[in-house]
Amino acid sequence: MSKATFETKITELDEHIVEIVSDAGEGAQAAGNTFAEVCARSGNGLWTVEIIPSEIQPPPHTTGSASGNRIRVGNSPITNGGDLTNLVVAFNEMALLSRIQTDSLAPDVTVIIDDMWSRHDDAQIRQDYREILDDLSAKGAKVWELPIETECQRVAPDSTRGKNMFIVGMLLCLYNKDLEAGFTIVDEMFGARSQAIVEMNVKLMEAGYIFAQQTFAETYSIAPLQDTDNLVAMNGNTAIALGSVAAGYELCAMYPITPATSASHELSDFFEKFGGIVHQAEDEIAAIGVAVGSNWAGKPALTITSGPGLALKTEFQGLTVMSETPLVLVNVQRGGPSTGLPTKVEQGDLLAALWATPGDAPKVVIAPSSIEECYHIMPLARKISEEFRALVIVLSDANLATGRQLFKRPTVNPDLLSNTLDMSPVPPGTKPFDWDPETGLSQQILPGRPDGMWVATGLNHTPEGKINYLSASNQLGMTMRSRKLAVLQSTLKTPEIFGDDSGDLLIVGWGSTKGAIWEAVAKERAQGVKVSAMNIQFISPLPPGLKEAFGKFKKVMAVELNYADDPNDPYITPENRRYTQLATILRSNTLVDVDCWGKVPGSPLMPQEVRSIIQTQIENIK
Amino acid sequence: MSKATFETKITELDEHIVEIVSDAGEGAQAAGNTFAEVCARSGNGLWTVEIIPSEIQPPPHTTGSASGNRIRVGNSPITNGGDLTNLVVAFNEMALLSRIQTDSLAPDVTVIIDDMWSRHDDAQIRQDYREILDDLSAKGAKVWELPIETECQRVAPDSTRGKNMFIVGMLLCLYNKDLEAGFTIVDEMFGARSQAIVEMNVKLMEAGYIFAQQTFAETYSIAPLQDTDNLVAMNGNTAIALGSVAAGYELCAMYPITPATSASHELSDFFEKFGGIVHQAEDEIAAIGVAVGSNWAGKPALTITSGPGLALKTEFQGLTVMSETPLVLVNVQRGGPSTGLPTKVEQGDLLAALWATPGDAPKVVIAPSSIEECYHIMPLARKISEEFRALVIVLSDANLATGRQLFKRPTVNPDLLSNTLDMSPVPPGTKPFDWDPETGLSQQILPGRPDGMWVATGLNHTPEGKINYLSASNQLGMTMRSRKLAVLQSTLKTPEIFGDDSGDLLIVGWGSTKGAIWEAVAKERAQGVKVSAMNIQFISPLPPGLKEAFGKFKKVMAVELNYADDPNDPYITPENRRYTQLATILRSNTLVDVDCWGKVPGSPLMPQEVRSIIQTQIENIK
Amino acid sequence: MSLDIDDYIAKEVHACEYTLDDYTTEPARWCKGCGAHGALGAVQRMLRENNEAPENVITVSGIGCSSRFPHYLKTYGFHTLHGRALPVSVGVSLARPEMKLLTVMGDGDCFSIGGNHWLHTLRYNINATVIILDNEIYALTKKQASPTSRQGTMSNTSPRGSYLEPLNPLSIVLGVTNLSFVAQTASWLPGHMQATLDRAWKHKGLAFVRILQRCPVFMPDAFSGASAEFPAQFLEHCSGITPDKGILRNAPTVAHDPSDINAAQKIAANAHKDLEPLGLLYLNTEVPTYNEVRYSHVQQSDKFAKAELLNQYLDSYAIGNPNEEG
Amino acid sequence: MSLDIDDYIAKEVHACEYTLDDYTTEPARWCKGCGAHGALGAVQRMLRENNEAPENVITVSGIGCSSRFPHYLKTYGFHTLHGRALPVSVGVSLARPEMKLLTVMGDGDCFSIGGNHWLHTLRYNINATVIILDNEIYALTKKQASPTSRQGTMSNTSPRGSYLEPLNPLSIVLGVTNLSFVAQTASWLPGHMQATLDRAWKHKGLAFVRILQRCPVFMPDAFSGASAEFPAQFLEHCSGITPDKGILRNAPTVAHDPSDINAAQKIAANAHKDLEPLGLLYLNTEVPTYNEVRYSHVQQSDKFAKAELLNQYLDSYAIGNPNEEG
Ligand SMILES: Cc1ncc(C[n+]2csc(CCOP(=O)(O)OP(=O)(O)O)c2C)c(N)n1
Ligand SMILES: Cc1ncc(C[n+]2csc(CCOP(=O)(O)OP(=O)(O)O)c2C)c(N)n1
Numbered sequence A, B: 001m002s003k004a005t006f007e008t009k010i011t012e013l014d015e016h017i018v019e020i021v022s023d024a025g026e027g028a029q030a031a032g033n034t035f036a037e038v039c040a041r042s043g044n045g046l047w048t049v050e051i052i053p054s055e056i057q058p059p060p061h062t063t064g065s066a067s068g069n070r071i072r073v074g075n076s077p078i079t080n081g082g083d084l085t086n087l088v089v090a091f092n093e094m095a096l097l098s099r100i101q102t103d104s105l106a107p108d109v110t111v112i113i114d115d116m117w118s119r120h121d122d123a124q125i126r127q128d129y130r131e132i133l134d135d136l137s138a139k140g141a142k143v144w145e146l147p148i149e150t151e152c153q154r155v156a157p158d159s160t161r162g163k164n165m166f167i168v169g170m171l172l173c174l175y176n177k178d179l180e181a182g183f184t185i186v187d188e189m190f191g192a193r194s195q196a197i198v199e200m201n202v203k204l205m206e207a208g209y210i211f212a213q214q215t216f217a218e219t220y221s222i223a224p225l226q227d228t229d230n231l232v233a234m235n236g237n238t239a240i241a242l243g244s245v246a247a248g249y250e251l252c253a254m255y256p257i258t259p260a261t262s263a264s265h266e267l268s269d270f271f272e273k274f275g276g277i278v279h280q281a282e283d284e285i286a287a288i289g290v291a292v293g294s295n296w297a298g299k300p301a302l303t304i305t306s307g308p309g310l311a312l313k314t315e316f317q318g319l320t321v322m323s324e325t326p327l328v329l330v331n332v333q334r335g336g337p338s339t340g341l342p343t344k345v346e347q348g349d350l351l352a353a354l355w356a357t358p359g360d361a362p363k364v365v366i367a368p369s370s371i372e373e374c375y376h377i378m379p380l381a382r383k384i385s386e387e388f389r390a391l392v393i394v395l396s397d398a399n400l401a402t403g404r405q406l407f408k409r410p411t412v413n414p415d416l417l418s419n420t421l422d423m424s425p426v427p428p429g430t431k432p433f434d435w436d437p438e439t440g441l442s443q444q445i446l447p448g449r450p451d452g453m454w455v456a457t458g459l460n461h462t463p464e465g466k467i468n469y470l471s472a473s474n475q476l477g478m479t480m481r482s483r484k485l486a487v488l489q490s491t492l493k494t495p496e497i498f499g500d501d502s503g504d505l506l507i508v509g510w511g512s513t514k515g516a517i518w519e520a521v522a523k524e525r526a527q528g529v530k531v532s533a534m535n536i537q538f539i540s541p542l543p544p545g546l547k548e549a550f551g552k553f554k555k556v557m558a559v560e561l562n563y564a565d566d567p568n569d570p571y572i573t574p575e576n577r578r579y580t581q582l583a584t585i586l587r588s589n590t591l592v593d594v595d596c597w598g599k600v601p602g603s604p605l606m607p608q609e610v611r612s613i614i615q616t617q618i619e620n621i622k
Numbered sequence C, D: 001m002s003l004d005i006d007d008y009i010a011k012e013v014h015a016c017e018y019t020l021d022d023y024t025t026e027p028a029r030w031c032k033g034c035g036a037h038g039a040l041g042a043v044q045r046m047l048r049e050n051n052e053a054p055e056n057v058i059t060v061s062g063i064g065c066s067s068r069f070p071h072y073l074k075t076y077g078f079h080t081l082h083g084r085a086l087p088v089s090v091g092v093s094l095a096r097p098e099m100k101l102l103t104v105m106g107d108g109d110c111f112s113i114g115g116n117h118w119l120h121t122l123r124y125n126i127n128a129t130v131i132i133l134d135n136e137i138y139a140l141t142k143k144q145a146s147p148t149s150r151q152g153t154m155s156n157t158s159p160r161g162s163y164l165e166p167l168n169p170l171s172i173v174l175g176v177t178n179l180s181f182v183a184q185t186a187s188w189l190p191g192h193m194q195a196t197l198d199r200a201w202k203h204k205g206l207a208f209v210r211i212l213q214r215c216p217v218f219m220p221d222a223f224s225g226a227s228a229e230f231p232a233q234f235l236e237h238c239s240g241i242t243p244d245k246g247i248l249r250n251a252p253t254v255a256h257d258p259s260d261i262n263a264a265q266k267i268a269a270n271a272h273k274d275l276e277p278l279g280l281l282y283l284n285t286e287v288p289t290y291n292e293v294r295y296s297h298v299q300q301s302d303k304f305a306k307a308e309l310l311n312q313y314l315d316s317y318a319i320g321n322p323n324e325e326g
């Protein structure tokens, strides 16, 4: 019974983007997660994006209330949220409208909607419903108005709640997935709570499945990945939380802020089992202060925040750099400036991460470009911070934070999970800033070691850690702190170029847009376009070889989710144009005329947007 | 009796740099000020630099205790502290040593020192005294060991305090200044307090004068300026304080921090008489918050701070930009990063001023390049902030803050000194962000106006001020806020080039180093070197025409008092070299290979340093 | 105190010129059952009773569910930064003493990140009604423990229960110098809330009002679910706020003289362990406001007098022509 | 409580192994007559008496004259940022519970810019001796009024006298939940200061000690010039600090039970107007420290156990092979 039993046409697909949207609280998110989980377990590539209402409890049956999930499923590894939606299941017409308003649906989208609204008492609702659907149909959508609530009530007369599982059942049928796998997940979700709930949901799911069998003459099939061994699926904030454990952190000092907080929620859940503590401080200044104190004293600590919190941590960043205390600061970017678009994605904090600190404060800035990297960047960041006694800022963003992706299950290195302090007496003459004159590197002396007493300070200081106001001492300290970046840079490789090493156009990006950019480039290359892509993980220090690599292309263009003036806008000239943030840095570093495309839609970059950028650029080049 | 009465050789000088140094509390600062005041009133060009000990009350008779004044006097307008000291009067050998250690004395410096230490009980002191002086003599100094204390005691047996006025008397004689002018200043200083003190100081001054007449066979004369009409002399922080009054500010919200605070001290002294208030807030975050609240409500307010305070104001800068509330933030730069060198000069906050705010937050950044500009930039900054509803950051520094210079007395515009609020009803349909689609400009609606109620927010908002999460709205807001900078840029002129418009080398600078750079360039040009200089006042937005102007020189080099890697240092490559801050921006903006010289000595740039930079560069060009 | 007839008429016999609609923008976007709705209504009714012209009221808030307040109240408003409503309020107050100022914050906003401004603004005693919508949780960020969360509160950052005893905002404010008005009320007691807000509004100085606020989404059980069982006591005094017990009909009434700081501290100290006091804890009408303190030293003059004075100051720095000095 | 003989010997019969020199780096660079010298000496004597190994002590400070303290005391030290000594102290305390922690701040440092951390760190009750060198002025920045400056203080930002009544740090701390130790002493009473510091040092939890500190350079007249005329009273109780009146021979001694919070609040409320209390204001030995609160929930295990556990967590996110799930 777990496969469609009567004759339907099964269309093989490479991938599909499916959305499930309802009013907040109606369960579309759970439905999406369940469907995604079945797809993942069946071996599909996957990227999910949460659809979150902006208010906590928005008025129901409004566009602001739309809540749900966007699931991109494919037969190959999936690195981003993709383009327009192929199939949407909407609990009501306003949820559907919100997706139209955010330009997320393909013109030929398949729409499945509960037809109960066509019979609603409120004439306005009936009218809206009709107009929205007619409009969609006119533009090419394929609309299925189905008696979902009615069908659900047959199985569960009292429940308006179970609709979401009915819909999962429909989707399992539509995509020829294993219904039993859906049952398993229901059991995992509710089994511990109540067997009655499990049964009810299983019944609804099954009913949805059967209803779909009877309804759809065409269904879809998406083949599994070639290699599905040893994969995990999680979102970027979970990856950061688990990566922090893997890196051996023992303290996370934070203050709640969206979209960073969920990483701390995860840690709060399990950190204590690993000997760790989440300290929710009174504010972000205290949070970084606690982390600095802990690292200075010998317990590895990190701090996690988003834009406004990053701003508050500015002063302490200076002290961290000056006192050469290792610190990893994770900043999960959201829309700015100021409170901005708190739940939405943007890559607008790059320059702030690099240069917010008054005075010259060299620091390391790195950005994960996938959810997998969110995990692995944490041990890397810790290692750099300790070996270089440096501040390392990790720039993630809301897209990575809440997106869910499949990746190779990391292996755990137990050696990172212990933190034994060297408490041996300090040999005479050892200095707290025993800078190697070539590299600027030195060893931190942890408190507790006999004969090692020294005082950390944010004032200029000598190798002995003594306050000093003389020119030569100040110049030396600055030089040593800066030199460390050059040393780190000398260990970096030129970032891989995706595509040919030379050609017409090189698209450069950083962070979470990698998936969309590379996918777009792959597709354009498949059309014969001479475009390549580069993703820059180390932004401070920048890796070597950029200028040379850029020189092999007719044009280099940064594509970023942050603001740039449109060169065609009034008053904008080549002289006053404000470039995207990475472009600003690359231009300075390479003197190559790096152009840029920067927008701030608050939503993840779509491959098709990048393709159209590429197409326009290629036309201009020719 | 006011001129040397017996035969001495009077040498005509273009200028001299005179230092007076003593232990903290012995009065060298007052002596320096008095001598400088006489020089100023006699019509000389002038620049004074305070020599400040780093501790509040350092142990006496140590190098850390050196306190005093450095006075550059000339026959032409003086724009900076100059090169090496020509004549130093030291109260003791440790004060002298501190000046040697800071490399401030010319090899052929004339040293005047109290010889009492040669007879001191403490053998160590006697030995130090001898060694220091012998060393100086060996290097070419002309040393006068004079019985200063002994001579003073003849006039004022009980007083060890009046030595400083005795020294002023000596200097007046040495530089052929009017002794009566010295008496006048003594009277202005102490007259209100006690006639006895006046008399004592006058007596000591006269004794010093006579003693010098009998001692020195050669004296100096420095002619007055061509035009001495209508000049004032003050330091940069006083200029900022008076400029703030002239600009019509009515509230200064601040938190104490060196070297910014003295501007607030001045304002605290007289602001209430102008209807103004200095609000010392609980911290810097509150200070900027109070200023933002006041400006939003209609009372013009500014906030003044230095590095660590600037860091704390980062988050509120974002709100200011987002809510388009006019605000002027004065940042008096000091040595960084972190607590750094709190009393010393640096130009290290440029990138932080530009880019500290997370998200895209376009703001105006301008820098006064002289003390005169510290005054005039305040009305300019207010005007820009209000017309553009913008955040304007004014970057001064410790060199301007405490230096004293002569400049044309400003004329006062009474129209800036009244602040009448338009409380008329708001016409229907008026929006709080009624952005002109071309320019992004709009009018602020002040609270109190009937029918105008609106809510400012740091969230993205529509022209109506309503919170909005849609892409198009976010893109529009960002565009409008950025556009304002382009509009402002379109009103700017390419900065004047000092020297020819083309040549071998263009030295570019910003802020307080202008005086030293231009002086050096003038001297090199006088030697036939094809060097010119440019000072950039508007750093955001950058003025037009830079690329073109730079293109006319074989080489362009930024000279700044902030850190840059030395290209010859280990590990430093052309790819990883960290440039000075203005150079970083100019490279990005112009794609011209702007080189840089950046050091962080904590002391003002000397023209001779710039000359040697020029010479090295010119050699390389050839 | 002189009493003039116009004053009397204006204050006491006024007709309400405004309707509640005059204080309303869009429908408030808080959850159903959220205590903020009640607080908003109470503020609107209070404004109407006080016949305040909407354009003469400024509402400043921080960031949080509670801080959405200005968007739903038709006055001038500034929705500032998390924790920073009070500094902006100080600026507004210094700028426009003639306007009426309402500051709205959440518990996290005021007591956690905004703690420093809280202490100091109380000490400045600016002329403002400062209300804290205290739901004992960080609501907007979806359930993290706040300083006032009771020990053991399950939240996303304390999934096994919060660790510390809650901070007691009442006992803290009662230690601050220049304190002039402290009251506590609850969002589910509309009558008492309005009466409290009205007293606060009429107070000259900083009126600190903590409103215990239901958050049915994240803290449904707080305040005993805002049921009749909530352990509270009403403070009663001739100079206090008349108890309007609403649902808490059975809550005891105790006498408390709000001029007695030590008695207030005693009540506050036991609030959490014992009965939450509702009503006026402390009142001192003698404390000067910050505007009074500051503007009494400030000279008012026209632009020409100021220009003249500035010229004098500039002259005092003049050189070269000492004879011209004043 | 078990008492073992080694413990007893270690604690009670110890010879002082260390000399004052062992706690001294360079000569302190404060002004002559500065009260900080006395405080430093008292701390050094107290450490010697407690036989503390210098390497086991961590001194954290903010920024100010007072915050130069760690540079002159030979322990591990962190001279942090203005106002931020306490957050760093929290981190240090969480990181190294086995070390002894001394935090030193100035009045501006702690009560003005650091106010928020002050409230909250008291509530955390970290295990530390926290001393405030309160000279009622911003000294390092050369004389601006601080929150504790008496009204009318002439300073560079209040040249005609400061405007507000001073903030009362004692009455504020006495309103904070989880408070465990509050004492006040004065820099010119070396005996009393050392006794107070010793009690603070031995206290488990956050011992808040305000030291009235002379600043002869900028506030020579504060505390009646630190003369015998300074209006003070010594608090006496069997569980308190024995009055050592030094120069204040004539100051009265009053009985005060430090376990009585309300009595302490009463004394604190009148401190400025009346007599400054010296001695132990409040003591509660029952409040758990933040380390106790937090680490009692933390599992200790070796790296292999942790790796095993992490593997389990990773597996719970595994897909593709549902059979392998745990
Ligand atoms: C600087 C900064 N830190 C954190 C946040 C995230 N944030 C927004 S509201 C909030 C707390 C909300 O709690 P509360 O103040 O109690 O208000 P409520 O939502 O409960 O009304 C936080 C932490 C922010 N916006 N800015
Ligand atoms: C963020 C920041 N703001 C301001 C300052 C300047 N500052 C240094 S110390 C100080 C106040 C000193 O007063 P207090 O804390 O009472 O210490 P004291 O010098 O009196 O011992 C200030 C405002 C700073 N260093 N950092």
Ligand code: SF4
Pocket (backbone or CB within 6 Å): A056, A057, C029, C030, C031, C032, C033, C034, C035, C036, C065, C066, C135, C139, C140, C214, C215, C216, C217, C218
């Ligand atoms: S989450 Fe809570 S506080 Fe926020 S609006 Fe909903 S009920 Fe109110």
Ligand code: SF4
Pocket (backbone or CB within 6 Å): B056, B057, D029, D030, D031, D032, D033, D034, D035, D036, D065, D066, D135, D139, D140, D214, D215, D216, D217, D218
């Ligand atoms: S200025 Fe005052 S507080 Fe600072 S060292 Fe000198 S006496 Fe001590």
Ligand SMILES: [Mg+2]
Pocket (backbone or CB within 6 Å): C064, C106, C107, C108, C133, C134, C135, C136, C137, C138, C139, C146
């Ligand atoms: Mg709350």
Ligand SMILES: [Mg+2]
Pocket (backbone or CB within 6 Å): D064, D106, D107, D108, D133, D134, D135, D136, D137, D138, D139, D146
């Ligand atoms: Mg102080």
